[in-house]
Ligand code: FAD
């Protein structure tokens with residue numbers, strides 16, 4: 001350990017990136033017989049208190065270790081999505097011989113309580129992990145005083161200063177609110193959704209990001225009446241052919257879409273909220289909702305750290321880092337959602353955080369000067385909408401822009417998995433698209449809409465990383481009967497103009 005500073009490393013932010021970086025640093029230093037002094041400083045005050053109730057203290061909301069992903073992101077989201085899928089299974093169960101009542105009700109409160117209990121069990125796991133690894137957890141808000149010193153303030157207002165040899169910043173983002181009257185007072189964001197003590201009922205979801213569509217999807221699936229208000233296109237940045245199919249599917253499942261509309265004002269009316277909005281022809285409309293949920297993007301919180309005064313450069317609201325996740329102050333690094341490269345995803349924050357600590361502390365990497373740079377390309381992802389969407393690589397529009405229509409080949413298929421054929425539901429909704437470039441037909445984009453999208457796409461991502469070609473897919477033997485086997489027999493191209501949907 002260094003003598004000059006209290007700590008070898010302080011990670012600011014105990015979410016996906018910060019935890020991974022701290023754990024890896026500890027592991028590397030310990031394997032060199034160094035007992036490191038590492039701390040994680042993590043804190044979040046909650047802006048809204050709609051979810052705290054004196055009668056239900058057991059579901060009072062607290063922000064424990066784990067950051068966005070654990071508390072208000074991936075974990076509660078995936079559980080809610082799964083809850084909605086269970087509703088579908090129950091509806092279909094009678095066709096498989098199960099005697100289920102014709103109407104089954106959903107109990108929002110017990111779902112939320114179980115979600116919050118699950119989150120608490122994850123906090124417990126992280127805390128014991130930290131103790132086991134002797135990583136100190138400081139539950140306080142950090143701010144830089146100088147290049148090696150931070151000031152930390154806890155919930156009670158106690159302040160202390162801490163010095164460290166190095167810092168890794170992983171403070172993430174928070175949901176944004178649009179700048180309209182009543183937004184902050186009356187609306188919620190994904191930060192509150194998973195702890196609402198009452199079902200949201202008639203809900204307006206504003207925005208068309210993946211968070212907006214996922215929320216609308218599982219709320220609909222949990223029997224809530226949902227309207228999505230989007231000002232332009234769904235899922236900007238994703239393959240638009242697939243994005244449109246998701247919207248169509250959600251419409252068929254009962255979600256209302258108001259396209260080309262933006263809210264301009266929200267006011268309270270007894271137990272509901274009155275939303276004023278304008279459409280694309282500038283006409284003003286008024287509608288009443290029980291809950292208004294904004295999912296209009298996320299804002300980085302790194303600007304609150306006092307980094308600018310140290311000379312750390314920013315790129316809009318994000319921290320500007322080089323390919324080694326290093327800021328303009330060499331011993332201050334940053335990973336995850338708060339940096340200007342990379343993607344706002346948990347596994348990229350974890351991977352980048354872990355690699356960063358290896359580059360700094362691993363004996364092997366440091367002595368041999370191995371670079372091990374984080375590769376942010378071809379990162380697979382899945383959008384957990386009712387029709388799940390997995391993708392890896394480029395969208396069709398981006399490949400056309402980059403290579404030209406004549407230089408790419410797009411293989412498509414729309415089909416009905418056995419499970420859906422059996423229940424006569426969701427005919428031809430499962431969809432697969434493989435985008436190839438060059439005479440060797442190297443695969444540069446994979447898109448899949450259908451069941452278990454994440455599970456399928458993860459495997460394809462490995463293949464894409466290894467440079468898979470269409471010929472490799474064709475010569476791979478499928479697993480029958482699965483949806484994934486369709487990727488081994490793709491033969492309809494966009495160019496041919498043939499109908500991609502399989503009939504019969
Ligand atoms: P975070 O996890 O946000 O952690 C940052 C931590 O730092 C927080 O605890 C914060 O309170 C704390 N902090 C901030 N400022 C300070 C300060 N000054 N002092 C001390 N502590 C501070 N990603 C996926 O890969 N898959 C998904 O399915 C997925 N679903 C999502 C669903 C939702 C609704 C949301 C909101 C996000 C989802 N994400 C998903 C994104 C994922 O959660 C983030 O990419 C990930 O958590 C980023 O990790 P991070 O370490 O950069 O920051």
Ligand code: NA7
Pocket residue numbers: 178179206207208209210211212230231232233235236237262263295296297298344
């Ligand atoms: P994004 O991708 O930044 O999207 C924000 C969404 O909210 C998008 O649909 C916007 O519409 C919409 N938006 C933004 N401001 C408004 C206002 N004022 N009114 C109505 N609608 C609005 O969202 P996330 O932060 O959730 O996603 C972050 C990243 O995760 C993203 O980069 C993805 O790659 C994955 P727009 O399209 O701008 O018209």
